[in-house]
Every structure is written in structure tokens, then in C-alpha cells.
Amino acid sequence: MTVRQLIGIGLRLLAMWLCLNAFVGYGLVLASANNRVDHGSFSPAVVEFMVVIAFELMALVLWFFSNHIAGALLSGFSKDVEIRIRPSDLVVVGCVLMGLWWLKDATLPLLSLWLRSIFLSSTTTDQSTLEMMSTSIRINCGLYLLQITVALVLIYRSRRIANWLLQYPRLSSGETYEDKELGGP
Structure with a gap:
């Protein structure tokens, strides 16, 4: 490389x-x-x-x-x-780091919104937590959940993502990617 x-x-x-x-x-x-x-x-x-x-x-x-x-x-x-x-190892490390970063960025705000909603629902018992949230808070919760999902995919499927990003062809039995070069001009 x-x-x-x-x-x-x-x-x-x-x-x-x-x-x-x-x-x-x-x-x-x-x-x-x-x-x-x-x-x-x-x-x-x-x-x-x-x-x-x-x-x-x-x-x-x-x-x-x-x-x-x-x-x-x-x-x-x-x-x-x-x-x-190996290029694939670098991409795997990058995907895991990006996934961990996204997990950090989404988990704490979602936890904060969840704790606030529990506190608000405990003070008023006639409405559900979902009814008390405004539309923008619901959208933010959905975005945080989507971000957590993408982060977990980046972390747990990093090897597959690396192979897709580097666009290696399928190997026949016994071959390895160790000596493969990235395509490009």
C-alpha cells in the first residue's frame, strides 16, 4: 500500500x-x-x-x-x-472509530431525552410520555436511534464494509488479500 x-x-x-x-x-x-x-x-x-x-x-x-x-x-x-x-485493516479501524464516535454522539442526548420524559411523565399521570413530546423531540429521538443503528452497523460489520469500500473481487479458495493493491489511476 x-x-x-x-x-x-x-x-x-x-x-x-x-x-x-x-x-x-x-x-x-x-x-x-x-x-x-x-x-x-x-x-x-x-x-x-x-x-x-x-x-x-x-x-x-x-x-x-x-x-x-x-x-x-x-x-x-x-x-x-x-x-x-493492509488497506482493509485501515478501513476496518476507520469504520469502528467512526461508529464509536457516532455512538457517543447519539447515546448521551437520547438518554437525556429519555430521562426527561420519565421525569415529566411521573409528574403528570394523565398523558403518556409520547403524547407529551413535541414533534421536533420525536424527530430528534428517531434521528438518534437511526444514528445508533448506523453506528452499530459500522462497528459490527466493519470487515464487510471494508471489503465493499475497497471493492475487492471474490477470492477463490486459498487466495488472500494481503498482496492486493487498491484500484485507481
């Missing part, structure tokens, strides 16, 4: 992170749009949607041109140094 390929993998992981966070941002825009006052012809939600679309476009550019960008970043170096790390 060369330094260029390592940077390319890092750029693809950054693209995944941007894409997933843009979807969370899209959910937050929808949740906040319910609580807004109409501003006439200009709506702040339009600007927020544009930012989400910009993040998605940046993720697509990073994904499809990761090897070209890595080559441009390393254009001043004379030689591409060989590194003795």
Missing part, C-alpha cells in the same frame, strides 16, 4: 462521514422547520437545505476523485513510499 492509497482511503472515509452527517443535518432541518414562523418569500430552511446539499456534493466529489486528490496532495514528493499495512 502506498501513501497515495492511504490518503485516498482517508478521503473516502471523510466522504462517508460527510454524507452521513448531511443526512442527520437534513433531519434536523426538517425538525426545526416545524417550529418556525413564516418569513414570507425567504425561508431560513432554504439556506439550510443548500448547506446540506453542499455537504452531499462535497462527499460525492471526495468519493469519486479520492485518488486524484491524493495524487495532487502528494505532487511535490519525489517517490511514493510503500507502507506495510
Whole structure:
């Protein structure tokens, strides 16, 4: 594995992170749009949607041109140094770290909302907890649960994700990926 390929993998992981966070941002825009006052012809939600679309476009550019960008970043170096790390191991570590980060980001706010709802439901007994929550809080809870689900998939299916990201062909019996190189220009 060369330094260029390592940077390319890092750029693809950054693209995944941007894409997933843009979807969370899209959910937050929808949740906040319910609580807004109409501003006439200009709506702040339009600007927020544009930012989400910009993040998605940046993720697509990073994904499809990761090897070209890595080559441009390393254009001043004379030689591409060989590194003795398997690409799939790097992607597995990246997926697990991203999953743990997302799990941390979603678990504590969801726990906070759950404890608040238990406290509120204990003070008033004539309404259920779900009825007491506003629409934006319900959407946030759904987004947190979705984020936890994606984080657990990233953690527990990291090897499959690595094989999909690196797009290795199926191996016949007895072959290994140790000497495989990443595709790209």
C-alpha cells in the first residue's frame, strides 16, 4: 500500500462521514422547520437545505476523485513510499472509530431525552410520555436511534464494509488479500 492509497482511503472515509452527517443535518432541518414562523418569500430552511446539499456534493466529489486528490496532495514528493499495512485493516479501524464516535454522539442526548420524559411523565399521570413530546423531540429521538443503528452497523460489520469500500473481487479458495493493491489511476 502506498501513501497515495492511504490518503485516498482517508478521503473516502471523510466522504462517508460527510454524507452521513448531511443526512442527520437534513433531519434536523426538517425538525426545526416545524417550529418556525413564516418569513414570507425567504425561508431560513432554504439556506439550510443548500448547506446540506453542499455537504452531499462535497462527499460525492471526495468519493469519486479520492485518488486524484491524493495524487495532487502528494505532487511535490519525489517517490511514493510503500507502507506495510493492509488497506482493509485501515478501513476496518476507520469504520469502528467512526461508529464509536457516532455512538457517543447519539447515546448521551437520547438518554437525556429519555430521562426527561420519565421525569415529566411521573409528574403528570394523565398523558403518556409520547403524547407529551413535541414533534421536533420525536424527530430528534428517531434521528438518534437511526444514528445508533448506523453506528452499530459500522462497528459490527466493519470487515464487510471494508471489503465493499475497497471493492475487492471474490477470492477463490486459498487466495488472500494481503498482496492486493487498491484500484485507481
